[in-house]
Amino acid sequence: MISYINTLYLIYGLLITLSYVVLALISARALYDYITLNKFVSYEALLSSSNAPPLSLIAPAYNEEKTIIENIRSLLSLHYNNLEIIIVNDGSKDQTFQKVLEAYSMKPVPFFLRTAVSCKPIRGIYKSTNPAYGKLLFVDKENGGKADALNAGINVSSFDIICCIDVDCIIEQDGLLKMVKPFMESKEPVIAVGGVVRIANSCEIEDGRLIKTHVPREIIPRFQVIEYLRAFLMGRMGWSRMNALLLISGALGMFDKKIAIAVGGYNHKTVGEDMELVVRMRRYMTENKKPYRVVYIPDPLCWTEAPSDYKILGRQRNRWMRGTMETLWAHRKIFFNPKYGILGWLSFPYWTFFEWMAPLVEATGLIYFLVLIGLGFDNWSLFILLSATVYFSSIAISFLALLFEELTYHQYQSKRETFLLVITAIIEPFLFHPRSAWWGVRGNIDKIRGQKSWGEMTRTGFVRPQKQ
Amino acid sequence: MGSTAIILQQRIPTWSDVWDLVHYTKFNLPGWASEPLLWICTSIIAISILFSVVLLIALYSYRFRTQYRLRRRRELEKSYLLLLTGIIFDEPEEGVEQSKAKLVRHFRNIYLDDSFNRKILRKQLLTLHRNFSGSACTILRNLYLELQLEKESLKKLKSPMVNKRIQAIRELSRMHVHAASDRIRKLTRHSNRLLRNEAQLAMLELDKENAFSFLDDNLQHLSEWDQMNLETTAHRTQGLVIPDFTKWFYEPNPSVVQFCIRMCVQNNQFEASDGLIKLLSSSEEKVVRQSIQALGELMIDDAVPSLISLYRKKQVAFGSDILKTLSKIGGDQVIRFLQNRYEEGNDQEAFEAASALKYTGEAGMMLLEKAGAHAANRSSLIAQHLLNPYLQP
Numbered sequence: 001m002i003s004y005i006n007t008l009y010l011i012y013g014l015l016i017t018l019s020y021v022v023l024a025l026i027s028a029r030a031l032y033d034y035i036t037l038n039k040f041v042s043y044e045a046l047l048s049s050s051n052a053p054p055l056s057l058i059a060p061a062y063n064e065e066k067t068i069i070e071n072i073r074s075l076l077s078l079h080y081n082n083l084e085i086i087i088v089n090d091g092s093k094d095q096t097f098q099k100v101l102e103a104y105s106m107k108p109v110p111f112f113l114r115t116a117v118s119c120k121p122i123r124g125i126y127k128s129t130n131p132a133y134g135k136l137l138f139v140d141k142e143n144g145g146k147a148d149a150l151n152a153g154i155n156v157s158s159f160d161i162i163c164c165i166d167v168d169c170i171i172e173q174d175g176l177l178k179m180v181k182p183f184m185e186s187k188e189p190v191i192a193v194g195g196v197v198r199i200a201n202s203c204e205i206e207d208g209r210l211i212k213t214h215v216p217r218e219i220i221p222r223f224q225v226i227e228y229l230r231a232f233l234m235g236r237m238g239w240s241r242m243n244a245l246l247l248i249s250g251a252l253g254m255f256d257k258k259i260a261i262a263v264g265g266y267n268h269k270t271v272g273e274d275m276e277l278v279v280r281m282r283r284y285m286t287e288n289k290k291p292y293r294v295v296y297i298p299d300p301l302c303w304t305e306a307p308s309d310y311k312i313l314g315r316q317r318n319r320w321m322r323g324t325m326e327t328l329w330a331h332r333k334i335f336f337n338p339k340y341g342i343l344g345w346l347s348f349p350y351w352t353f354f355e356w357m358a359p360l361v362e363a364t365g366l367i368y369f370l371v372l373i374g375l376g377f378d379n380w381s382l383f384i385l386l387s388a389t390v391y392f393s394s395i396a397i398s399f400l401a402l403l404f405e406e407l408t409y410h411q412y413q414s415k416r417e418t419f420l421l422v423i424t425a426i427i428e429p430f431l432f433h434p435r436s437a438w439w440g441v442r443g444n445i446d447k448i449r450g451q452k453s454w455g456e457m458t459r460t461g462f463v464r465p466q467k468q
Numbered sequence: 469m470g471s472t473a474i475i476l477q478q479r480i481p482t483w484s485d486v487w488d489l490v491h492y493t494k495f496n497l498p499g500w501a502s503e504p505l506l507w508i509c510t511s512i513i514a515i516s517i518l519f520s521v522v523l524l525i526a527l528y529s530y531r532f533r534t535q536y537r538l539r540r541r542r543e544l545e546k547s548y549l550l551l552l553t554g555i556i557f558d559e560p561e562e563g564v565e566q567s568k569a570k571l572v573r574h575f576r577n578i579y580l581d582d583s584f585n586r587k588i589l590r591k592q593l594l595t596l597h598r599n600f601s602g603s604a605c606t607i608l609r610n611l612y613l614e615l616q617l618e619k620e621s622l623k624k625l626k627s628p629m630v631n632k633r634i635q636a637i638r639e640l641s642r643m644h645v646h647a648a649s650d651r652i653r654k655l656t657r658h659s660n661r662l663l664r665n666e667a668q669l670a671m672l673e674l675d676k677e678n679a680f681s682f683l684d685d686n687l688q689h690l691s692e693w694d695q696m697n698l699e700t701t702a703h704r705t706q707g708l709v710i711p712d713f714t715k716w717f718y719e720p721n722p723s724v725v726q727f728c729i730r731m732c733v734q735n736n737q738f739e740a741s742d743g744l745i746k747l748l749s750s751s752e753e754k755v756v757r758q759s760i761q762a763l764g765e766l767m768i769d770d771a772v773p774s775l776i777s778l779y780r781k782k783q784v785a786f787g788s789d790i791l792k793t794l795s796k797i798g799g800d801q802v803i804r805f806l807q808n809r810y811e812e813g814n815d816q817e818a819f820e821a822a823s824a825l826k827y828t829g830e831a832g833m834m835l836l837e838k839a840g841a842h843a844a845n846r847s848s849l850i851a852q853h854l855l856n857p858y859l860q861p
Contacts, residue, residue, distance in 0.1 A: 010505050017512060036631040037662050040638065045700040051730070052696070109859050110852040114815045127858035134860075185661070185693035389509045392516035399523040406527050410534070418531065422524065 058153030074208020091143025117265025120144035147266035194248030195301035240296035250274035272323015321443025359440025641670035764793030795824035
């Protein structure tokens with residue numbers, strides 16, 4: 001009996017390793033194609049063309065008084081002509097509302113609201129009296145959570161493509177131009193586009209713009225740099241290539257508004273509203289037998305401040321796990337359902353077995369091993385063999401992600417910083433991964449207990465460049 | 469067993485020693501699974517370690533190579549810029565021709581024996597060529613030809629790598645190497661979309677008389693992105709002969725039709741109006757939408773009855789576009805229709821109709837102002853929204 005359980009754990013470890021290798025290979029090809037072929041793309045035509053699709057950028061804000069002014073200024077400096085920027089104040093309890101009104105000379109306007117998706121009541125809509133901020137629309141509403149705020153933004157938006165972002169992210173100046181391109185170049189309709197999110201801790205930011213990138217000085221965000229590189233450059237690129245991507249990060253995603261409205265907008269009842277919306281949109285298109293694509297682009301378009309203490313990071317990961325569980329459960333019909341094609345046969349099973357179950361398997365594996373020790377059946381040799389297999393393969397995969405970054409975007413330019421990342425990749429499986437698995441397990445426990453909150457996320461703010 | 473032997477003999481362990489060590493260790497796996505699983509695990513460990521070392525070497529060697537090339541590139545760019553701007557701006561004492569010949573000799577003797585140097589020079593020439601106009605461009609083009617850099621571009625045109633071919637097309641078209649026209653024309657129907665579009669854009673530069681011949685019997689998809697690039701480049705290209713785009717209105721490829729409709733608008737081809745009205749009954753949604761928009765841009769009065777009739781039939785699909793187009797055309801019939809939709813339609817329709825009314829001119833504005841002055845009903849809320857000076861698009 002014990003030997004069979006051992007075999008199961010070993011096979012699971014091997015399968016997960018194999019899946020990473022396959023994804024890495026597919027991503028490598030996708031990245032190569034993207035980089036070589038997009039080297040010659042000029043976005044000038046898009047900037048000047050009257051045929052460039054107009055965009056509505058929606059950024060919900062909740063208790064952002066410390067950074068909201070600078071964040072809006074950063075959004076106003078984005079390179080895109082036909083753009084409206086909608087800031088949704090989701091019933092902030094601090095001075096967010098007052099600060100925006102004062103800083104941007106906002107006045108209430110009589111707005112005829114057409115409710116396409118449900119959201120909490122809107123208290124007022126404001127426009128700036130200063131023509132320099134003509135693109136800006138400020139919505140004040142009752143608190144209802146991020147999904148609800150995004151739905152309010154959808155209701156007031158004027159254009160057919162919406163870009164939903166986290167207000168505290170820094171979007172690259174040409175980020176919107178790059179994200180709009182897939183909507184225009186694909187023969188099949190593109191329903192959603194995602195961009196790579198990078199860690200901005202220790203990077204130099206001035207006037208809401210990224211001046212210089214650095215590897216985070218603190219170890220916790222540095223672990224996340226490795227994690228994000230693996231997830232974005234190696235994972236999502238591969239899924240996108242197979243048109244099997246289930247998740248577009250809530251920090252930056254562009255959507256076809258008509259489809260988003262047709263499926264009812266963001267779901268208020270989940271804490272993983274970003275993944276849930278993409279899955280629902282994909283499901284809608286498949287069920288209505290419409291061809292479509294969900295595209296991911298590897299350019300570093302969005303920079304975000306990662307949690308730098310374990311407590312806040314734990315809350316974030318706990319929420320991500322609950323969001324994953326809620327989405328997988330809500331759309332369980334897709335699971336191994338041939339009607340949904342690659343979604344049913346590959347994406348959904350992968351997320352179920354390797355994203356949701358992986359922390360549980362790791363935790364039960366550890367408990368099982370401890371029980372065996374207690375019963376005098378300890379098997380150190382198998383434990384070491386399995387751990388070594390997973391450890392060395394995970395290091396190889398992290399190094400591959402670092403090489404991908406070096407060959408493509410080369411964001412970290414000093415040799416010292418690259419060395420720091422190499423060392424971080426070596427120690428990450430010991431110092432970070434066990435905690436990450438534990439947060440996943442806690443997410444499962446909290447979900448079973450009925451926990452629905454987001455958990456408070458505090459940020460320390462970005463680094464300013466030193467004055468000469 | 470293996471490890472004891474190694475210790476006793478004091479030698480470096482071989483792969484078979486490692487395998488022996490793993491093989492004789494008790495893993496408590498079922499007999500049938502033991503051998504293959506152990507083999508797989510040890511192989512993964514060995515491959516991962518080896519692979520990690522290779523990756524690290526690759527990472528650092530790539531870093532050193534990139535930094536070295538970057539340094540070299542900067543130095544070269546500096547020298548090239550000095551030489552090239554010298555010949556463009558300075559008045560040479562010994563005459564332009566002698567000075568140019570001297571420069572060509574200088575480049576040949578010092579720089580052009582190395583492919584990296586040539587690559588940087590080509591890039592530099594192209595960048596300067598794009599930023600200058602008139603005689604400066606001619607000087608740069610002549611230099612490109614005299615240094616026979618076009619030969620390398622023509623060679624790259626045969627490369628199996630799409631990105632190299634794209635680069636070659638761009639170089640040849642920017643430098644107006646007409647000798648490459650026929651070869652580039654063949655690529656306008658290539659299966660790779662990016663290469664195809666680059667070739668189509670190049671034809672606008674290289675064959676101004678017959679630049680749009682790639683539209684004939686073209687069955688390959690022209691994406692919105694391709695169309696926008698073609699449209700922008702056509703707009704910027706001087707001396708381009710503009711054909712009658714209506715001749716492609718009945719092509720089987722809807723993306724070609726869509727592009728031709730756009731080009732009719734860009735070139736004010738009012739004679740396309742009958743064709744555009746006919747295209748309103750096309751089965752292709754994108755063609756119908758493009759035709760609706762074109763009728764508005766060209767302000768074709770005759771299209772009003774057809775547009776209103778289409779609105780009644782297919783309001784869900786094209787309603788918003790039709791209302792916008794009607795607002796551009798204007799007239800009594802349009803105002804009556806828009807007023808009706810403003811009062812009778814659902815919220816979205818009423819808003820769009822009122823928004824269209826606003827742009828029909830004075831009569832439409834007066835209607836909105838009148839509605840806005842009334843008590844708080846839907847029409848008045850819409851009117852107040854649309855007339856608010858801060859909510860202008």
